[in-house]
Amino acid sequence: MARAIIVLISCGLMSAARPAPNVVSINLCTDQLLLNIAAADQILSLSWLASDPDESMLAVAASAYPLNYGTAEEIIRLAPDVVIAGRYTNPYTKSLLVKLGFTVVEVDPARSMADVEKNLLLIGEAIERTQAARSVIAALRIRSSSLRASNARTAPVRAIVIRPGGYTIERDSIAGEMLKLAGIEDQATTLGLDAWGSLSVETLLRADPQLMIVSDYKLDTASLANAWYAHPAVTGLIRQRPTVRLPVSYWTCGVPQSLDSVEILIDAIAADQ
């Protein structure tokens, strides 16, 4: 009995003395989740996209850390306690790291704010920052409900989201949930495009949106998808209708900062009325 107590006490002491686990993230979305909850000195490295302002909402914060390209050789040299990866991150790298004895946490892409909360908790537990994760989640909920309350009485605004190449958004996605929070009825859904898909210019013209949400990505680079915006019918519509520009990075990953997009949308609707 006495021995058991001593063992228990020494375990407690050991865990108190042990520094918090350090961590490497090799996926853009987990990079941003990690930046929300980790202590600064826990993060050894983030993935190379994390500091790209076209991709990441937390590019400035991420640029303080060394970047990696997600290869096993880099991670072995960093020797982290925990590696955080996405569900679809290179499976060879993940299984090799597991075999070499690393703790690899796989995080699913978030399709809703509930998923974001789940992912925050998952990462929080893995890096012993559960408390930080809980408080981020609590703040997230307060912000969501105040945003929801701010537009509770107005009728939904018909809007359509156009991404490069005429791609719309999925209903069951972070983007879909952000639209709902902003009091917007996504016309792609009412037009029957509720999965990830591409909109023809004709469908767009027939949709007759009250608000156009242009979710662009690297507009200054040449691509067939960006050339889609230059179609006379599309530019005409953008000129005629109230249009709000919302960079793709807001919805690329489900992160607490995705809620910023709701504020931009609510402001755009208010400015129009």
Next chain:
Amino acid sequence: MNHRVLIWALTAGIVVVSIASLCIGRTSAGPAFGLGDPEIAATVLRELRLPRTVLGLLVGASLGLCGAALQGLLRNPLAEPGILGTSSSAAFGAVIVFYFGLASQQSLLLPAGAVFGSLAALGLIYMLAGRRASLITLVLTGIAINAFAAALTSLALNFAPSPYAALEILFWMLGSLADRELTQVAIAAAVMAPGWWLVSRTAVGLDALTLGEETANSLGVNPRRTQVFALGGTALAVGASVAAAGVVGFVGLVVPHVMRGFVGYLPSRLLLPSALGGALLTVLADIVIRLLPAGPELKLGVVTALIGAPFFLRLIAAARRGTLR
């Protein structure tokens, strides 16, 4: 060039590039020479660079060998493992495994899916082309299966659970040797070895087939047996390659052509040099990837095509001028 001298030269080349491949790594800052920190040097060498190098040799040898055998079998200089639908079907099998998100839990499922895909393509060829398939039927069936497998892969990409999954699948399809485990290399080798054995048994038959199917028959060579061995061996070797490294293009096409310039036109003399040349080219391409400045790793299939295509075009130009022996 003397056949034996060529074999020795290729072997020496392989030894040199293999040693180079073991000495060159890649970190966030770009290429890294040597092994670095002695504490992790053993891990880096054993778990990263050794599997990468060995897999490069195995994949390259499989592609070179099968390319040479298929060019001999089909008497068509355009033939390569891709043309019978083997590569694309194997890739489709692997993509299906990816699609259901099974790849990360059990990495054994990936090779199983790819080998199953390539064997299914082969089975389909036999069902469609009949038991006494003429070579032209075989090629046409292969092209059809190729298109079908490519279409199914696009379909899977269309239905991919998220755009990110689609992107990961696409990148994987371009071929890479990065971060493979020794067990995966061992599995690949275990599937490739019987494939190589089957292909190597076709040497005499392939020589006879250069005189035409009827003549080969009258020489006592069973063309059907040669076909079964060459195609079955290719399905195994290429299926295992695709499973382990994705689709690495151009090696199977270019290397036999280059080697033919040295050894002449007998298919049997082409098999071993092509296997060695394929291994050499693939590891060389993989070294080039690691020597590039810092950035996300380039895909192996991209580099083999970048190295292979201009070389191939030069070869064609030389052949047209009649300066090529």
